[in-house]
Amino acid sequence: MKIAIAGTGYVGLVTGVVLAHLGHEIICMDIDADKIEKLKKGICPIFEPGLPELMAENASRLTFTTDYSAAYSDADAIFIAVGTPEKMDGSANLSYVFAVAGQIAESAKRDCIVVVKSTVPIGTNDKVEQYIKKHLKHDVNIEVVSNPEFLSQGTAVRDMLHGSRIVVGAESEEARKAMAEIYKGMNQPIVFTNRRSAEMIKYASNDFLALKISFINEIANLCEVLGADVEDVARGMGMDPRIGDKFLKAGIGYGGSCFPKDTKALHWLGNYHDHELKTIKAAIEVNENQKLRLIKKARKYYDTFEGLAIAVLGLTFKPGTDDLREAPSLTIVPILLDDGAIVKAYDPCGMERFKQKVNGSIMYCGTPEEALKDADICFILTEWPQITSLKPEVFLSMKRPIILDGRNCYKLEDMEGHDLVYESIGRRVIQKLKP
Structure with missing residues (x-):
């Protein structure tokens, strides 16, 4: 044809x-x-x-x-x-x-x-x-x-x-x-x-997956308070065929061209027809708050980011794409810059696009190691293989090895035994940094 x-x-x-x-x-x-x-x-x-x-x-x-x-x-x-x-x-x-x-x-x-x-x-x-x-x-x-x-x-x-x-x-x-x-x-x-059912299948599918991500992120945040491990929780949940294990990975929220736009569009459409979709509204709110999770964690270690060298590993909303739409980096990095930080950023393919979107004191690095060198704290925002494959020893090149991992890239046991702080999402904190 x-x-x-x-x-x-x-x-x-x-x-x-x-x-x-x-x-x-x-x-x-x-x-x-x-x-x-x-x-x-x-x-x-x-x-x-x-x-x-x-x-x-x-x-x-x-x-x-x-x-x-x-x-x-x-x-x-x-x-x-x-x-x-x-x-x-x-x-x-x-x-x-x-x-x-x-x-x-x-x-x-x-x-x-x-x-x-x-x-x-x-x-x-x-x-x-x-x-x-x-x-x-x-x-x-x-x-x-x-x-x-x-x-x-x-x-x-x-x-x-x-x-x-x-x-x-x-x-x-x-x-x-x-x-x-x-x-x-x-x-x-x-x-x-029929046509209308097909249109609804698309929105309902995307919004359900977004809701699933927001749900596990809320569970993760509560796990941190109660001493549970969200990865164990997600594994136990995912073995139930009625639930499934997809989209149950805790992190700092979804981004991209579909989930943010489609949740807002369906929520708007429901309101337009006087039918508020409360679950979709909650998913949107949870996702926006989750993007700030690492900033809140960082405030425990520094009252201000003024003059700090901050390594940011990963800029795109997920690995395998150069797309920045609704990426957490677009929320987090401007906050760091506005507070006076010097950002050392690394991403294997998203840096050129990021330069077009965010201005400020940003040093773009060719490797994760370059970004980490002499940094006061590290934010991990995207789980690229170049980042997830890093050994714990690499982080010891930081001035103060405090790692805030928004994608749960590393096993807790791999981080133990090293003089560092490792905070992830929904898991216990590794606190071995010497005073």
Whole structure:
């Protein structure tokens, strides 16, 4: 099939490349001319493991353009994969989705399905279809399908190729058959629903996982007070098949492009319909507070950060991506800087982006060891392998080896026997630092 993709971000580009891998002819459209030029040259503009290789392998079936008319005029299917960032009030900004809908209405010259992969509030696909049909310039039949994505940054290619399910919300048998044809060859079950149920599946899935993370973080904070170990608690909980062990790792909160935005959007939507989702509201509040957990721990050792050299290991919201959206580092580092600290930061691939977002007295280091050298305290914010593989002895190069680990990177027994302080999340404190 001939398939057009609107948007070449994480979702759009991964979708286009994987569909090309399935044998479809793909044309990717984006308004960012610089990005399209890179793609034409075979340069992947985003950091996503496995994507550049799959792009090169399927280059003969991939075309890139800024001309939406050329992209949409004779496509069998058009995938909308543009961003839906949150507005100031927490609701989803749908302007990019409807901008593409307008371009499709203007350009489509043959019957096709429009597949919305963007995460949109329940009922949006109905409105998109109405909008396109109202503004059609040619006598064609258009049907909109909801096909939410379930891709995690850092594993997006694998997630699409080997996902647990494909969700399709369609209102006709013809649309369902077309979607089955598009995903033919994917060894995954297809869950067919109506459009609104598909939209809700996406929000309900992401928000449940966010709630699960916030729950274990609250349990972790209480474990610290009561002397329990959250890792033992999570292991015991996770063995129950009704609960499962995924997303039960305590830390300093979730970030990224999905969980923060999607929890706020669903909470806003519930309030808009006079139906407050109290569990989602709690998850949002817990997550925001959890980002400050290490700052509160640090205050036990220093009344002020003025003049201190503070090592910050990890800037991205999780390992395997250069994405900083809603990363705890964007909350923590400005607080340290505002209090007069000298920050020594390390991240294997997020430092250039961080420079664009945060100004101040930051020394960017090429290795974790460089960041730790002569530091007064260390904050661990991301569990990159380059960080989790550090030996306890490395921290002894600090002026005062106080390690505040927001991701529980190390075993407690490995830290014992060394002259240091090691505080993590939901576990006992190792306090062996000599006065």
